[in-house]
Structure formats: C-alpha cells, structure tokens
Amino acid sequence: NAGVTQTPKFRVLKTGQSMTLLCAQDMNHExxxxxxxxxxxxxxxxxxxVGEGTTAKGEVPDGYNVSRLKKQNFLLGLESAAPSQTxxxxxxxxxxxxxxxxxxxxxxxxxxxxT
Amino acid sequence: xxxxxxxxxxxxxxxxxxFTTYCNSSTTLSNIQWYKQRPGGxxxxxxxxxxxxxxxxxxxxxxxxxxxxxxxxxxxxATQTTDVGTYFCAGGGVSGGSNYKLTFGKGTLLTVNP
Numbered sequence: 001n002a003g004v005t006q007t008p009k010f011r012v013l014k015t016g017q018s019m020t021l022l023c024a025q026d027m028n029h030e031x032x033x034x035x036x037x038x039x040x041x042x043x044x045x046x047x048x049x050v051g052e053g054t055t056a057k058g059e060v061p062d063g064y065n066v067s068r069l070k071k072q073n074f075l076l077g078l079e080s081a082a083p084s085q086t087x088x089x090x091x092x093x094x095x096x097x098x099x100x101x102x103x104x105x106x107x108x109x110x111x112x113x114x115t
Numbered sequence: 116x117x118x119x120x121x122x123x124x125x126x127x128x129x130x131x132x133x134f135t136t137y138c139n140s141s142t143t144l145s146n147i148q149w150y151k152q153r154p155g156g157x158x159x160x161x162x163x164x165x166x167x168x169x170x171x172x173x174x175x176x177x178x179x180x181x182x183x184x185x186x187x188x189x190x191x192x193a194t195q196t197t198d199v200g201t202y203f204c205a206g207g208g209v210s211g212g213s214n215y216k217l218t219f220g221k222g223t224l225l226t227v228n229p
Contacts, residue, residue, distance in 0.1 A: 045218075
C-alpha cells in the first residue's frame with residue numbers, strides 16, 4: 001500500500017497562474033483533507049470531504065477550490081495564485097468502516113512557491 | 116482566533132533530560148490527538164485520547180487528557196536525539212464541531228543536544 005500520495009512534490013508559480021494539486025489514497029478512507037502549513041502557524045484546514053462528491057470549507061478556504069469525484073482522489077485547485085499562497089500543502093485521509101479512531105494519515109506534502 | 120493553544124513554541128534540551136508540551140482548548144474536545152513531524156517530513160500520528168482523565172503510555176512517552184477534556188500534555192522521559200521534531204496536538208470536536216475535524220495547535224519544536 002502506498003498510503004497517501006501527493007503530486008507534484010514541488011512547484012513554482014507566477015502570480016495569477018493556476019494549478020491543481022492531486023492527492024490519492026489507497027486505504028479506502030471516507031474522509032480527506034487539505035491543509036496548509038506555514039512557519040509558526042501549525043496546520044490549517046483549507047477544505048475537507050466526508051465522501052465522494054461532497055466537499056466543505058475549512059478554516060482558510062479563500063482562493064482555493066476542491067473536488068472529490070472519486071473516493072480515492074481529492075484535488076485542490078488554485079485559480080489565480082497569489083504570493084500569500086506560498087506554503088507547504090499536506091493532504092490527509094482518515095476513517096474507514098473498520099477504523100477505531102479518527103487518526104489522520106498524511107501525504108508527503110507539496111512545496112509551492114508563488115513569485 | 117486560535118482555539119487550540121500549545122506551549123512552549125520551542126524547547127531545547129540536553130539528551131537525557133525530560134520534555135513536556137502542553138495543549139489547551141477554549142472549548143471541550145471530543146478527542147485529542149498527538150502528531151510528530153520530523154524536520155522536512157510530514158505529520159505522523161502518535162496517539163488519540165478520548166476519555167476524561169485518560170493517560171496512555173508509549174515507551175518513554177506519556178500522554179494525558181484533562182478531566183474537563185480541555186487540556187492535554189505529552190511528556191517524554193530521558194530524551195534521545197531521535198525525539199527531535201515538532202510535536203502537534205490536534206483537538207477534535209472544537210466548538211461542537213465534528214469529531215473527525217481537527218484543529219491543530221501551532222506545535223512545539225523539540226531540539227536535543229547530544
């Protein structure tokens with residue numbers, strides 16, 4: 001099992017450009033999450049999904065959109081990148097029917113720089 | 116504003132010394148989780164606490180959940196260089212929200228001098 005994978009690992013964008021970050025999990029998890037991590041700020045939830053076809057806003061959703069067309073994939077889109085979106089982005093997944101906790105499994109992260 | 120506070124922000128210890136990080140929530144939590152992130156890595160789950168007053172141990176690590184389910188602590192006995200990293204607490208059910216939706220503290224960066 002690969003667990004949670006993220007594509008790409010690194011990306012440099014110019015202000016105003018768009019991009020999509022892909023997250024995939026092979027653990028049959030129901031819930032998936034996108035976080036951003038900035039120095040000294042911990043992890044902040046951008047958007048999350050509790051199942052295929054459903055998404056919801058987290059703590060810092062502005063400037064981002066998401067889609068969950070397939071249970072195993074969760075996409076994060078930036079329509080018009082801004083320097084304030086320079087960050088490390090982590091995807092996570094949790095919960096399956098056999099789970100006993102809400103433990104989240106994190107991907108390796110995507111380091112995004114917007115110039 | 117920040118609903119899950121974690122202190123200290125940084126802690127530097129000599130190898131063999133003990134280490135403690137504290138987590139406080141402004142509201143009652145349904146569960147609290149702890150994660151460790153090595154430098155350059157991703158957060159890795161350590162433990163989940165659910166019951167009031169719960170104490171769990173993993174080798175040299177001791178985790179506590181307060182009686183009011185608003186605070187928690189992680190204590191490491193006799194630190195080793197392998198303990199280096201940032202330790203995050205994450206509260207579930209903050210402000211009556213869903214159990215699976217976590218609010219992370221800002222983390223405590225632990226460095227260990229060999």
